[in-house]
Amino acid sequence: MHRKAFKEVKRYVLDVLEWQEPRKGLQADIDCVKGLRIRKCGDIDLEAGKRETFKEKRAYAHYGCTDGSICVASDFMDLPAHFRIGILLHEIGHACAMNYNGKAYGEPEADLWVKRVLGITIHYDDIRELEYVSGAVVRKVKSRKQ
Ligand SMILES: [Zn+2]
Numbered sequence: 001m002h003r004k005a006f007k008e009v010k011r012y013v014l015d016v017l018e019w020q021e022p023r024k025g026l027q028a029d030i031d032c033v034k035g036l037r038i039r040k041c042g043d044i045d046l047e048a049g050k051r052e053t054f055k056e057k058r059a060y061a062h063y064g065c066t067d068g069s070i071c072v073a074s075d076f077m078d079l080p081a082h083f084r085i086g087i088l089l090h091e092i093g094h095a096c097a098m099n100y101n102g103k104a105y106g107e108p109e110a111d112l113w114v115k116r117v118l119g120i121t122i123h124y125d126d127i128r129e130l131e132y133v134s135g136a137v138v139r140k141v142k143s144r145k146q
């Protein structure tokens with residue numbers, strides 16, 4: 001685990017959990033996440049729709065629709081913390097996977113980056129295949145201790 005990377009990612013995730021405005025973005029020394037911001041996105045809200053279909057049920061975030069931002073749906077903040085953290089870490093993984101793995105830039109690579117650099121395993125729930133992290137990770141991210 002890269003301590004510096006974890007510290008930066010933790011700060012970013014905590015900011016988002018509290019939805020403090022304005023987002024400062026990540027100031028990380030790890031290049032891939034430098035300036036990474038967060039925004040709510042109409043495209044995702046369209047995808048989310050009424051949250052009835054499988055696709056709608058798991059449409060909470062994406063990366064790459066605008067420069068340097070992770071986008072989230074309007075109802076992202078209604079999710080329990082373990083989902084919000086899992087989803088954010090997965091999207092940060094997307095932002096970083098390209099730098100880390102060269103050409104490889106898919107779903108497994110996003111989670112692989114989270115595992116290798118942050119030491120955190122991303123899980124998927126059975127019903128929606130929605131990303132989440134364990135209770136231990138939630139406590140670690142939320143703790144004041146570095
Ligand atoms: Zn978007």
Ligand SMILES: [Zn+2]
Nearest residue numbers: 090094107110
């Ligand atoms: Zn993904």
